[in-house]
Amino acid sequence: MSTSYFVAADWLLEHSDDPEVQILDARMAPPGQEHRDVPAEYRAGHLPGAVFFDIEALSDHTSPLPHMMPRPEAFAVAMRELGVSGDKHLVVYDEGNLFSAPRAWWMLKTFGVENVSILAGGLAGWQRNELPLQQGDVSLPEGDFDATLDPNAVKRLTDVLLVSHEKTAQIVDARPAPRFAAQADEPRPGLKRGHIPGALNVPWGDLVFEGELKTTDELSEIFARQGVDLHKPVVASCGSGVTACVVILALATLGVTDVTLYDGAWSEWGARDDLPIEPAQ
Secondary structure, three states: OEOOOEEOHHHHHHOOOOOOEEEEEOOOOOOOOOOOOHHHHHHHOEOOOOEEOOOOOOOOOOOOOOOOOOOHHHHHHHHHHHOOOOOOEEEEEOOOOOOOHHHHHHHHHHOOOOOEEEEOOHHHHHHHOOOOOEOOOOOOOOOOOOOOOOOOOEEOHHHHHHHHHHOOOEEEEOOOHHHHOOOOOOOOOOOOOOEOOOOEEOOHHHHEEOOEEOOHHHHHHHHHHOOOOOOOOEEEEOOOOOOHHHHHHHHHHOOOOOEEEEOOHHHHHOOOOOOOOEOOO
């Protein structure tokens, strides 16, 4: 089984010697688990041949906001140094919860890579099948990678403020419902409770089952239930721009293409004192 969005473990095994397929380990610690040493976890065991796609390290470190998109030239250099080539079939995976692999998928696609898939079930599924792991770092010869950023793929705060005010697109927030509804604190300190006025809530975890997206019928039903019109533009948001990519991936599988990401997300909006918030503070 191989689709444009997901590949199965047995497909990846069959292509383990294919020089046109490269594997990227995109694990990252969710907020509240910053104590974890994810690069050490990668070295302790990863898919054979997989290089570590460190979302934190690959982010824009000139921004005070967490894991913002880097400049295209910086990303291209980092990919070449990892040994990743943009013209190959790149397969990304995470721990198996579909938490961070969609962010890696989205970053690569937005920087111009055409052929990117996610390993269904991630590392957990691979281990459940008792498939081999490799330890240590993977060193590859320099890759061939050019990055061009699609300027329309990322929304800034001023864009989202306008969207919220003028209703020119739907803002879809992927955070869990209690955080969206201001019933629970944010895991990142210093952020207000609540959501962007007019936003709709589609919790990313509702879209996922065992490291894969739910069926397209189930996804369509979830978006409809939450009031999302698949024929109108969507701006996806979340806590820090990671799980919003689960929403973007789910919409892509449903053929929805007019979807952008608010990269600053609630880490930016919820830290400000001069922006409107629902429920009103």
